[in-house]
Amino acid sequence: MPSERYDIRAVWPDRAAKIPSAMRTVSGDGLLALIGFLKAENAHGFNIIGRPVDPCYIFVDDISDATLRAMVSAGHRPAVIVESSPANYQGFFDAGAGIDHLEAKLLARHMAERWGGDPGSADAWHAGRLPGFTNRKVRHRRPDGSYPFARLRTASARIDPILAAMATELPLANSAEQKDQQGARGGALRNCAPAGALSGDYSALYGRLIAPYAAHYGSNLDRSRADYAIARRLLADGMPPPEVSLVLAASEKAREHGDPWHYIERTVSAAKSALGRERGAG
Structure with a gap:
């Protein structure tokens, strides 16, 4: 995974022990120079994890071989797949250059929701296990006291076409300052779309739903009321909130809003709450 810098960490398996992690940000050459240190930390019981310092690489954790095959059949193309423990996999998918950490978080949540990955790992900067180092979690300890190695299964410089297409449809904040404000209050959508279709389908769906209101x-x-009504209808029809969020990403109102992420999140949340009250009363 090409990148100018890499985030590398040696992390103690038991967080409750509160043993400090060793963290380094290095170039590709610096990573090679770090191998000896990482081997020593791994031998002392630390897990070795890392990722490129570039949000375009979308991380998916805790998936099976069958899920990987299904992802490829659906059109996904992983950049890297690591067998993090026996028969359990992690992957990075390249969404293409130019996306920021808010958009990366949205795409990561989409992948976790759609493919059954670990939602706790679905963010822009989550690191994966580095192949060639052992997984030191206690549950993976073998009878002889050894631990399984994380193994590289796939490596390619290809871009994932589905995520790249979805990235072009994500609403953008209008300035770096607005993005900073979003990040300060957790402004990225708390959920993301789990659908298998390309994002252009969501735009088309929104167009069909908004047309009667416009006419x-x-x-x-x-448009705010119309978006709210559309969200309620989709939720009532059984569409998951993350997918409703991506439909509303095509909204003209969202695109014009100073903080589109907050607008979409607020609209879907209000529609979900109202629908819940309505069903509770019934």
Whole structure:
């Protein structure tokens, strides 16, 4: 996975022990120079994890071989797959250059939701196990006291076409300052779309749903109310909230909003709450 810098960490398996991690940010050449140190830390019981310092690499954790085959059949193309423990896999998928950490988080949550990955690992900067080092979790300890190695299964410089297509549809904040404000309050969507279709399908769906409102109200259309109504309808029809969020990403109101992530999240949350109250009353 080409990158100018890499985030490398030696992490103690038991977080409750509160043993400090060793963290390094290095170049590719610096990574090679770090191998001896990492081997020593691994031998002393630390897990060795890392990732490129580039949000374009979307991490998916805790998936099976069958899931990997299904992902490839659906059109996904992993950049790296590591067998992190026997018959358990982690992967990085390249969504293409130009996405920021908010967009990466959205895509990571999509992948976890869609493919049954670990939602706790679905963020922009989650690191995966480095192949060639042992997985030191207690549950993986063998009867002879040894531990299984993390093994590289796939490596390629290819871009994932599905994530790259989805990335082009994500609403962007208008300035770096707004993105900083979003990050400060957790402004990325808390959930993301789990659908198997390409994001262009969501845009088309939104277009079909907004059309009757636009035809009826014309220039008097309140797009916020229309988006709320669309969200309620989709939720009532059984669409998961993360997928509703991606449908609303095509909203003109969201794209014009100073903080599109917050607008979409607020709209879906309000629709979900109202629908829950309605069902509870029934």
